[in-house]
Amino acid sequence: MPSASPRRTAAPAAPAPIPFIDLKAQRQRNAGDVERAIGRVLEHGQYILGPEIAELERVLADYCGVRHALTCGSGTDALLLLLLAQGVGPGDAVFCPSFTFAASAEVIALIGATPVFVDVAPDDFNLAPASFESAIAAIADNGLKPCGVMPVDLFGQPARYPEIERIARRHGLWVLADAAQSFGARLDNRRVGGLGDFAATSFFPAKPLGCYGDGGAVFVNDDGLIEVLRSLRVHGQGRDKYENVRIGINGRMDTMQAAVLLQKLKIFDDEIVARDRIAARYTAALEGVVAVPRLRFGVTSIWASYTIEVDDRDGVVERLKALGIPAMVYYPRPLHRQGPYAGFPVAPDGLPVTEALAARVLSLPMHAYLDAATQDRIIEGLRAALP
Ligand SMILES: Cc1ncc(COP(=O)(O)O)c(C=O)c1O
Numbered sequence: 001m002p003s004a005s006p007r008r009t010a011a012p013a014a015p016a017p018i019p020f021i022d023l024k025a026q027r028q029r030n031a032g033d034v035e036r037a038i039g040r041v042l043e044h045g046q047y048i049l050g051p052e053i054a055e056l057e058r059v060l061a062d063y064c065g066v067r068h069a070l071t072c073g074s075g076t077d078a079l080l081l082l083l084l085a086q087g088v089g090p091g092d093a094v095f096c097p098s099f100t101f102a103a104s105a106e107v108i109a110l111i112g113a114t115p116v117f118v119d120v121a122p123d124d125f126n127l128a129p130a131s132f133e134s135a136i137a138a139i140a141d142n143g144l145k146p147c148g149v150m151p152v153d154l155f156g157q158p159a160r161y162p163e164i165e166r167i168a169r170r171h172g173l174w175v176l177a178d179a180a181q182s183f184g185a186r187l188d189n190r191r192v193g194g195l196g197d198f199a200a201t202s203f204f205p206a207k208p209l210g211c212y213g214d215g216g217a218v219f220v221n222d223d224g225l226i227e228v229l230r231s232l233r234v235h236g237q238g239r240d241k242y243e244n245v246r247i248g249i250n251g252r253m254d255t256m257q258a259a260v261l262l263q264k265l266k267i268f269d270d271e272i273v274a275r276d277r278i279a280a281r282y283t284a285a286l287e288g289v290v291a292v293p294r295l296r297f298g299v300t301s302i303w304a305s306y307t308i309e310v311d312d313r314d315g316v317v318e319r320l321k322a323l324g325i326p327a328m329v330y331y332p333r334p335l336h337r338q339g340p341y342a343g344f345p346v347a348p349d350g351l352p353v354t355e356a357l358a359a360r361v362l363s364l365p366m367h368a369y370l371d372a373a374t375q376d377r378i379i380e381g382l383r384a385a386l387p
Contacts (some may be wrong), residue, residue: 017324018365018374021206025369026271030263034212037259050255056262057217063265064193066219068226071253072233075180075202076103078216079150080110081251082176082198085228086148088113093144095135096178097127098334098346099354100152104178105335109344114144117336117346122353123294125307125361126159127151133167135347142345148174153182153192155330155363156208156304157295161187161195176200180216181304183209184272188298193219203253203261208275208302209268211257271368275303278370282306285379290386291360305330305363312387313362319385325378328363 027034041050053071060069072078088094090112096104098117105115116139119131127149136146149168151159161175168175177196183203185192193199201207203215220226228246231237236248279301283292291309295301307330310316320327334354335341364378 018326018378019367020326020328020365021367022369023205023210025367026264026267029369030267033263033266034260037263038256041256041259047255048252050258052255052258052262053253056258059262059265060193060217061219064191064199064219066194067221067223069193069217069219070226070229070233071215071217071258072251073216073253074214075178075200075204075207075216076107077233077249077251078180078200078202078218079103079107079176079178080249081229081232082200082218083107083111083113084232084248085225086174086176088147091143091145092147093139093345094148094150094176095127095132095146095173096150097152097154097354098336098341098351099125099331099357100154100178100335101180101331102335102338103180104150104152105341105344108150109341113147115335115341115344116144116146117334117341117344117351117354118149119347119349119351119353120154120357121160122357124157124160124296125154125357126157127164128353129160129163129167131347131349131351132164134349135345136167136171136173138348139345144345146171146173148176150176150178151196152178152180153185155293155307156182156185156302157293158182158185158187158192158195158299160296165196174198179219180204181207182302183207184268184302186300192302194221198222198225203257208271208304209261209264211253211260211264213254213257215253215257215261217253272302274368275366276300278366278368278375279303279306281372281375282364282379286382289383303366306366307361307363309357309360310362310386311360313360315387316382316385317362320381323381323385325381325385326365329361330363331361332358334358 175196177199180202236246238245
């Protein structure tokens with residue numbers, strides 16, 4: 001008797017993975033414009049500080065309603081340039097959150113100053129004014145000189161600038177806005193860039209306004225300060241290339257990135273509307289199911305991430321992954337819990353909100369080209385993945 005051939009059942013098709021951020025979809029919209037803009041740079045050949053750089057700086061300053069924007073190599077360079085321009089160094093204390101990307105505190109430590117970690121508020125995940133004020137009082141007693149504060153506009157929502165600025169003024173501190181995640185957002189009709197005494201942003205590809213490589217910018221209103229920053233960006237250059245009047249860095253954005261950003265800015269306002277619509281759709285579906293992000297009154301977010309809080313976070317991430325749904329955790333380890341930063345001071349009451357959030361947050365796919373069907377799949381997947 002012929003042996004029966006083994007029966008094969010087709011394995012169910014694995015669900016197609018969903019991109020967390022879909023840069024390809026954006027490219028389909030403006031690829032021709034971007035490629036022509038890059039082609040113009042190839043034609044004129046001014047790869048460093050070419051005409052697109054000055055044009056982008058004018059456009060960015062107008063967009064943010066500030067006197068000056070200066071482009072640079074990354075968001076990290078933007079923060080570093082501003083700290084160098086303030087003359088920050090050993091013995092100086094700069095207050096910042098621990099619940100942030102490493103670059104915020106890294107640049108402070110890199111130039112020999114001391115980051116002092118402050119807690120964040122449970123509703124918007126941004127610097128908590130009361131924790132900031134108590135940290136100022138505590139740090140003055142231990143020999144460090146408080147000089148400034150770096151609020152971070154986490155996940156795209158501007159920090160509480162009016163309250164932070166009031167406290168900073170009382171103590172003679174400047175306010176450096178780490179706006180790496182919030183370019184395009186507003187607070188009381190002031191755009192990010194014009195919040196704080198000066199601001200830094202990032203154009204890393206995954207940011208709401210991203211270039212095709214590394215890039216960043218600083219925003220200032222002070223005519224003297226912009227000249228210092230311009231010099232610091234090119235090795236502390238003086239009147240010409242070989243006169244050096246201060247210690248600086250090589251912090252220039254390259255011309256091709258400026259050409260890309262000029263084209264991307266043309267569709268950015270449309271993308272802001274789309275991001276808002278997608279965030280609102282998430283909130284409508286998930287409110288009451290998980291803790292959804294909250295915007296403070298008078299504030300818009302650029303939704304760099306749509307970040308929720310869940311129980312059994314790591315289990316939820318795993319179950320979502322099995323469904324082809326990427327969820328990212330920003331940030332699982334607060335900076336004050338990590339080796340290089342563990343020795344720096346923290347606010348006197350500790351960082352209980354930071355610790356709790358680090359165990360509970362989870363960010364869902366978020367970009368301007370997320371269609372309703374894909375978003376519904378994410379929402380349904382999340383409901384199924386919850387404990
Ligand atoms: C809060 C924050 N600060 C600074 C940076 C640094 O920006 P870049 O990666 O462009 O250096 C980032 C980048 O992710 C960030 O999220």
